[in-house]
Amino acid sequence: MKNDVKEILFNEEEIAKKVKELAKKITEDYRGKDLTVIGILKGSNIFMGDLIRKIDIPLQIDFMVVSSYGQSTESSGIVRVIKDLDYSIEGKNILIVEDIIDTGLTLAYLKEILLKRKPQSVKICSLLDKPARRRVDLEVDYIGFETPDEFIVGYGIDYSEKYRNLPYIAVLKDEVYNK
Numbered sequence: 001m002k003n004d005v006k007e008i009l010f011n012e013e014e015i016a017k018k019v020k021e022l023a024k025k026i027t028e029d030y031r032g033k034d035l036t037v038i039g040i041l042k043g044s045n046i047f048m049g050d051l052i053r054k055i056d057i058p059l060q061i062d063f064m065v066v067s068s069y070g071q072s073t074e075s076s077g078i079v080r081v082i083k084d085l086d087y088s089i090e091g092k093n094i095l096i097v098e099d100i101i102d103t104g105l106t107l108a109y110l111k112e113i114l115l116k117r118k119p120q121s122v123k124i125c126s127l128l129d130k131p132a133r134r135r136v137d138l139e140v141d142y143i144g145f146e147t148p149d150e151f152i153v154g155y156g157i158d159y160s161e162k163y164r165n166l167p168y169i170a171v172l173k174d175e176v177y178n179k
């Protein structure tokens with residue numbers, strides 16, 4: 001697996017430091033409020049696990065599974081909800097946790113459907129952001145790192161369902177993507 005890596009963009013230490021910073025900010029912003037953290041699976045799994053353990057206020061968690069890419073590396077613009085939330089979010093402060101925002105289509109759609117359920121507030125936290133690729137106007141409240149327009153893997157993020165267990169964030173060798 002590691003032989004397929006071309007370049008490490010963010011190593012384990014850098015990620016841990018960033019996660020701690022984000023959690024500190026979230027802790028301050030939500031102190032005294034109830035907070036529900038919603039992870040968008042599967043990509044946000046590892047990030048969310050690390051993030052919530054650094055947030056120092058009581059919170060609840062829930063998950064959604066959505067799919068916008070299928071097996072390809074390009075957003076289709078069509079978002080499918082494969083697993084919905086287990087709990088009602090009416091009157092709740094929602095923080096959506098995502099791995100990476102590319103075109104923004106997935107989150108714009110998700111935010112829209114969640115807002116219809118009358119939560120108190122909806123904010124977005126994404127570990128990675130590729131602003132150059134944005135196709136819709138989307139406010140992202142907490143961002144870990146901005147990344148160049150390259151296809152990224154690791155720390156929960158996949159290429160064709162692989163490489164999620166790389167402990168760092170990386171770009172793969174060209175020949176791996178073209179296989």
Ligand code: IMP
Nearest residue numbers: 043075100101102103104105106151152
């Ligand atoms: P968007 O709808 O175009 O913003 O795409 C968001 C989703 O596409 C993310 O949740 C990821 O699952 C996936 N994605 C976007 N960019 C990458 C990437 O560079 N590597 C792996 N998955 C990506």
Ligand code: MG
Nearest residue numbers: 041042043099
């Ligand atoms: Mg995803």
